[in-house]
Amino acid sequence: MEFFDNLAIGFGVALTPANLGFAFLGAMVGTLIGVLPGIGPIATIAMLLPLTFHLEPLSGLIMLAGIFYGAQYGGSTTAILVNLPGETSSVMTCIDGHQMARQGRAGVALAVAAISSFFAGCISTALIAGFAPPLAKIGQSFGAPEYFSLMLLGLVAAVVLAHGSILKAVAMIVLGLLVGLVGTDGNTGGTRFTFDIRELIDGIDVATLAIGLFGVGEVISNLSRPEEQRSVIAQKITRLWPTGDDFRRSWRAVLRGTALGSILGVLPGGGATLSSFAAYALEKKVSREPSRFGRGAVEGVAAPESANNAGAQTSFIPMLTLGIPGNAVMALMIGALTIHGIQPGPQIMSERPQLFWGMVASMWVGNLMLVIINLPLIGIWVQLLKVPYRFLYLAILLFCAIGVYTVNNSSAAVLLAAFFGVVGFILMKLDCEPAPMILGFVLGPLMEENLRRAMKIASGDPMIFVQRPISLGLLIAAALLLLIVALPAIRGKREEVFQG
């Protein structure tokens, strides 16, 4: 049984006291930052990257994954207790979760969220362990044309699955591709868009871009709105354990949410946000009493929470096996891997099995940590939510600054992050979602490289992309996706999903 052998290798390294400690620490700081409203997982990971620098690669990655889950889950706590989504993937949890909290069932809502997430985490970890090896095998047979077509499919999917206007999402990806070009062209040695600024010759670091667009941009954006009165649920949380009725109502929702999230997470451009929106919409559709939704329905918490966690987990699959990030968080993870000297791709599983399987096993460990951290410590998070934003933003701003400075070891990067902060604020104000931009930014150089190689293989004949069967299949899939999204009926559906 290869499956169990692999997991045994993984748990062998993930369960050492040190690595357990790092998983705990990661989940803890991740939750700490994730609980704060208005700071999502992308900014959290980027900001906390320096914490993992001085660790061994595996420990660093385990901690980073813990930070990611913590940030993800922390958003749900905020959603339930304050009715402010900590990030877009917990928007749906707000609707029923906060209603439950107002009915005095905050503890139950938090427990349902934690248990659903944990269940989804267990299933999706098993899925990763099962599907990663065959996928990596396929990946190894890929040449430059296949990679290029796959990334193109990824970008198309990212557009189709993005929030809001499709055209703007395409434009944001193109913008990201352009920003990705800044620096020295590896092939010709020429510099592009560097404007004779020495610090730009090596290009822009993904963490700088992410901290600027998301961290700094969100701080400005939050400050530009008058400070709203946050109503943290004040009564003491007494009852945590759900009733039998809650279990009866939510178990199917958890199963459906996990299934949907696992599938949508693997798709490029998918991941946690889309999964939670889709799961909530599905649950409302299949429910016999749709009118309960929005009024504290426990399934309305269970479905999106299991889905966003499953989606967050399975989005690791294409990143780890093919080296292609499916969403902005994974793009950042690739950046983090590179800092640790690891090139993600199909070879990493065979070359560094301990690292690979250790990381997979640590995903499960991280999910367990979340339950441990969140349920007993809920009182602390409630206290944290009462800290006024005028103090929080100073700390966030400072951590952004220190994060950028230490990742790049350059003060020019801090200035660059300030610039991207303004850009991010303007984009948010104009309803342009900045997440596809990060994806374009990371995929851009990879795509250009593979396009060039493919053209060299084919002596400049673009037909190579349709002559190779896998590449052709991927391109057809991309074309179909574009076609489907252009159909008015589907377009209506897409808008419906995102409106919940």
Added chain:
Amino acid sequence: MSDVSRPARPPGWEILARADVLSGLLFIVIAAFGLWASRNYPVGTALRMGTGYMPRLLCWVLLGLGLIVFAQGLRQPAPPLRSSPLGWRAMLSVTMGLVAFGLSIERLGLVLAILLITVIGALATRSLRPMETAIAALALIALSWGVFIAGLGLAIPVWPDW
């Protein structure tokens, strides 16, 4: 960015202040700037792509997209965006705070850089009292020193380099 709308202003300006119209314009401006900046990059051919092949291709695509978004924004009715003094204030002081941190961290060290970023950053909101800012700065200095210097041992200068 956007303009505060006053009743006296002709409707032409209102249209321009819509989110989609402005995004279209933004894309067009960026694309035009990119085309201008890359005017001397060798383009090469599809087989031997030069430095400028990709940038110019992408700029043209962005230009096209910007035009479509712009045109769509003009057609579809949407309320104009309003800029608030709060937004400008936040943008300026946050940016300046970061710039001050970036310029000072290497020469003046962590403690003074944190002091600068908190004091300048605190101007972003009217709700922080001077005393609160001072306490926040001290707390942040202690916290960052504890985490990054004592805890992680990062090589950041702490005090000014005399």
